[in-house]
Amino acid sequence: MGLIKDAFHRMGSPRFFYHGSSLWVRGLYVGGGLGLLVGSFWGLVLAPPDKYQGHSFRIMYMHVPSAHLAEMVYFACAVAGFVYLVWRMKMADVFITAAAPVGAILTMLALASGILWGMPTWGTGWVWDMRTTSVLVLLFLFFGLMALRQAIPRPDRAAYSVSILALVGVINIPIIKYSVDWFATLHQPASITLASEPTIETSMLWPLLLNAIGLYVFIAGVILAAMRLEVLKREHATEWVRAISKSR
Amino acid sequence: MTLIDEFYNWAMMDGHGVYVWSVYVISAVTLVVLGAWPIRAEGRLRARVTNRVDEDSGA
Amino acid sequence: MGNFGVQFRRDLLIAIRGRTETANPVAFFVLALSLFVFAVGTDSETLPRVAPGVVWVVALFVAMLSTENLFHRDYDDGSLELMLLHNRPLFLGVLGKLLAHWCVSGLPVAILSPLAAVFINAPPEIIVTLVGTLLLGTPVLTLIGGIGAALTAGLGRGGLLLAVLVMPLYIPVLIFGSGACYRILDGAVATGPMLWLTALLAGSITLAPFAIGAALKGSQEY
Numbered sequence: 001m002g003l004i005k006d007a008f009h010r011m012g013s014p015r016f017f018y019h020g021s022s023l024w025v026r027g028l029y030v031g032g033g034l035g036l037l038v039g040s041f042w043g044l045v046l047a048p049p050d051k052y053q054g055h056s057f058r059i060m061y062m063h064v065p066s067a068h069l070a071e072m073v074y075f076a077c078a079v080a081g082f083v084y085l086v087w088r089m090k091m092a093d094v095f096i097t098a099a100a101p102v103g104a105i106l107t108m109l110a111l112a113s114g115i116l117w118g119m120p121t122w123g124t125g126w127v128w129d130m131r132t133t134s135v136l137v138l139l140f141l142f143f144g145l146m147a148l149r150q151a152i153p154r155p156d157r158a159a160y161s162v163s164i165l166a167l168v169g170v171i172n173i174p175i176i177k178y179s180v181d182w183f184a185t186l187h188q189p190a191s192i193t194l195a196s197e198p199t200i201e202t203s204m205l206w207p208l209l210l211n212a213i214g215l216y217v218f219i220a221g222v223i224l225a226a227m228r229l230e231v232l233k234r235e236h237a238t239e240w241v242r243a244i245s246k247s248r
Numbered sequence: 249m250t251l252i253d254e255f256y257n258w259a260m261m262d263g264h265g266v267y268v269w270s271v272y273v274i275s276a277v278t279l280v281v282l283g284a285w286p287i288r289a290e291g292r293l294r295a296r297v298t299n300r301v302d303e304d305s306g307a
Numbered sequence: 308m309g310n311f312g313v314q315f316r317r318d319l320l321i322a323i324r325g326r327t328e329t330a331n332p333v334a335f336f337v338l339a340l341s342l343f344v345f346a347v348g349t350d351s352e353t354l355p356r357v358a359p360g361v362v363w364v365v366a367l368f369v370a371m372l373s374t375e376n377l378f379h380r381d382y383d384d385g386s387l388e389l390m391l392l393h394n395r396p397l398f399l400g401v402l403g404k405l406l407a408h409w410c411v412s413g414l415p416v417a418i419l420s421p422l423a424a425v426f427i428n429a430p431p432e433i434i435v436t437l438v439g440t441l442l443l444g445t446p447v448l449t450l451i452g453g454i455g456a457a458l459t460a461g462l463g464r465g466g467l468l469l470a471v472l473v474m475p476l477y478i479p480v481l482i483f484g485s486g487a488c489y490r491i492l493d494g495a496v497a498t499g500p501m502l503w504l505t506a507l508l509a510g511s512i513t514l515a516p517f518a519i520g521a522a523l524k525g526s527q528e529y
Contacts, residue, residue: 029283036279040272044260055261059271066275085521102282109278116267136296140475148458151468160525161458165472168454168518172476179479179503183486218279234291245298 012089014231015240021224028221035214043207050204051204057204058090059117065212067110067135069219071173073103075137077145081163091227093159094234096166098226102219110135119171130181137176141169155234310395314403321380322411327489332373332412333419340423358429359437359488365423366416367448367477373412374452375469377404378460378523387398387460388527397520405446405453406518413445433488436497442482443504450515451476457522461508480507 010016043061050057077096084092114132115125126132148165154156235241261268322329343361347354381387390400391438421434429437452493455473483504487497 025287033283044268044272049261054264056264056267058261058268062271062275098286105278105282109275112274113271116271120264137475137478140471144472144475147468147471151459151462157525161522163524164454164518164525165458168476171514172479175479175507176475179482182499182503183482184304218283222283222286225283225290229286229290229293232290234296236293236297241297242301245294245301 004093012087012091014091014094014235015238016161017091018228021228025225025228028224029218032214032216032218032221035210035223037214037219039207039210039214042210047204047207053121056117059113061211063110063113063117063206064208065114066106067131068212069215070103070106070135070138072164072216073099073106073143073219073223074173075170077103084159084163085167090159093163094227094230095223096145096159096162098144098230099223100142100149102223102226104139104146106219107135107139108140109174111139114181128180129184130177133180133184134173134177141172144169145230166169170239188201201234311399311403314390314400315407316403318404318407319410322407329411332369333415335372336365336369336416336419336423337399337426339368340427344427354428355430356424358424358427359433359492360485361427362419362420362423362429362437363440363481363485366413366445367418368482369416370413370445370452371470371473371477372431374408374449374456374473375459377408377453377456378526382461382526387523391527393525397523398516401453401516401519401523406447408453409446409449413441413449417441417445420480430492433491435492436488436501439501440487440497440504443501443508444480447480447504447507447511448477450511451480454515454518454522457519457526460523460526480504483507 010020039061043058047058047061049055077099080092080095080099083089084096090147111132114135118127119125145162145165149158149162152161259265282292340361343357343365344354347357378387381390390404391397419439421435424431424434424437452469452473454476455469458472459469483500487500487504490497490500
């Protein structure tokens with residue numbers, strides 16, 4: 001228990017975080033990159049084409065991990081917001097600052113791959129169903145986090161308000177999902193049944209898993225690197241940052 | 249079928265190739281840029297800090 | 308009378324004494340509706356089909372634009388700080404302020420909506436549902452808008468920041484509000500979405516004032 005408390009306190013200090021995370025970033029990038037390369041190769045080359053959707057199904061190996069991870073990043077921002085509001089931990093705010101743009105880019109990737117998947121498979125690039133709409137709304141939620149931070153000049157007030165916004169947004173995500181689900185069943189023409197995703201065989205499961213884990217690990221590295229950058233930006237006038245340059 | 253033909257068939261993916269490759273290329277480029285940018289920006293910031301420190305102590 | 312009553316009376320009096328300002332939400336409502344009519348065409352068939360949705364979207368814009376300035380006046384003249392200091396608990400004071408605001412924005416819109424529906428050639432069978440959904444939904448819009456207004460209090464006017472923050476949160480309300488009317492048009496009952504709206508109202512009345520209070524506290528320069 002003492003070890004955990006220690007680690008928690010250490011993570012809360014920008015300086016310890018900065019020095020402790022440099023190796024992690026490298027490891028996460030390499031590990032994640034490898035996972036993504038192997039998984040993508042498996043998905044593109046080795047995996048069989050789908051019975052109904054043919055080769056376009058290979059897009060799933062990139063689309064599903066990015067959409068899922070984008071949502072996870074938002075949840076993490078909400079958790080970080082909670083941590084900031086309760087414990088005033090600066091690093092929690094650093095996390096949100098770093099992770100929001102990354103999450104937005106992941107969401108855009110998910111949307112782009114989804115549109116490119118929809119066009120050959122269902123003839124239309126975009127359908128307003130539960131999943132597509134909630135991913136789109138997720139993009140706006142990320143934009144909101146970034147826009148609010150930019151609009152507030154005082155950093156501590158910005159941190160406070162963005163944390164509140166992250167929590168309000170996370171409560172809204174399930175509500176949006178259910179409402180759009182209801183809306184979609186109302187308006188969906190009977191011919192398009194987007195819920196009909198084929199059952200995944202095991203030969204298709206492995207590349208998906210590899211890509212998912214690889215993307216998780218890689219994005220974790222990216223967020224860590226972005227947090228390091230943010231820490232430097234905030235603390236550039238302090239003694240320990242100046243000491244870094246002296247030692248080089 | 250020759251090797252080239254097989255490769256061509258695979259790359260075209262029954263006409264879906266445009267979409268599949270677009271997705272993977274866009275994703276690859278995005279992820280590479282996403283990964284490289286914070287590292288490079290950090291390097292630039294550290295260089296600026298070093299300059300400032302040198303200025304403050306030297307000049 | 309307590310916090311709630313005091314705050315409610317104060318804000319309601321300010322709002323009513325605003326004279327022309329008080330009429331702005333309603334005027335905007337009618338004007339924006341007519342914009343849609345001009346855009347879509349008066350004798351087309353599309354107007355009746357989109358009418359419920361259009362009325363709801365315009366009502367949403369009224370709520371969003373009028374809550375933008377919810378805390379500006381109080382922030383500028385310092386009474387926001389006093390409100391934060393004397394309101395114990397803050398929850399009730401916030402609720403009173405929002406109720407007063409709704410009385411001059413959402414409530415008139417809901418009351419006038421039958422007129423607006425006639426104006427925009429809406430099919431007559433949805434009018435009752437429309438009023439019902441607006442009565443249930445506009446308070447939710449005011450409450451959620453209040454969260455956005457509290458987060459952006461004192462940041463300077465202009466820009467669509469509040470809109471960007473608040474519109475994703477508005478989507479479920481809009482879906483159920485206008486969806487209820489479309490259920491009626493399809494020949495079904497609208498109880499499902501109405502119940503959802505009631506649930507959203509209950510949820511936002513209990514939760515939004517906390518978020519608003521927390522956000523307002525953050526706006527003070529301590």
